Amino acid sequence: MVAASVTGMYEIDFAEFPSTSAAASGRFFERAFGWAATPYGPDYTDVRAAGLTFGFQSDPAEQPRAPLLTIRTDDLPSAREAVEAAGGVVTKEPFAFPGGQRFHFREPGGSELAVWCPDA
Known part of the structure; x- marks a missing residue:
């Protein structure tokens, strides 16, 4: 592969x-x-x-539910595309929080992680 x-x-x-x-x-x-x-x-x-x-x-x-590792990026939409193309499932749509935006996803093995992008 x-x-x-x-x-x-x-x-x-x-x-x-x-x-x-x-x-x-x-x-x-x-x-x-x-x-x-x-x-x-x-x-x-x-x-x-x-x-x-x-x-x-x-x-x-x-x-x-468990510790949540968060991955920083400079392009949230591209990160979402990459997650989904690799077989990940978005579990929480992008949302704003103090300092930026993030979404959560589950990778094929079942662990939930998040990707965030700081405010510009």
């Missing part, structure tokens, strides 16, 4: 985790490792560490 030609930049730079308390998760990583935590309301906190950001979601309606 020959791999399809893929253009654009794709890199994993974010991972989102379910949490019973986003604030407590943020405080833990600040205390344990000295990483900066930024709360985005009562149910979401980002923790930045060495080029990777971890998000902690405590809103049960928005939580991923």
Whole structure:
């Protein structure tokens, strides 16, 4: 099988985790490792560490079922086309969030991931 030609930049730079308390998760990583935590309301906190950001979601309606790796791109529509052409299934249509837009997909083995594009 020959791999399809893929253009654009794709890199994993974010991972989102379910949490019973986003604030407590943020405080833990600040205390344990000295990483900066930024709360985005009562149910979401980002923790930045060495080029990777971890998000902690405590809103049960928005939580991923498992850790969600997020792939950064500069072209969201092209990334969606590439995902679907390779056999992935979009599970959450593109939506805006602070800093950009993203969509979720399931790869053929069953894992859910996301692709995001920062606001220009």
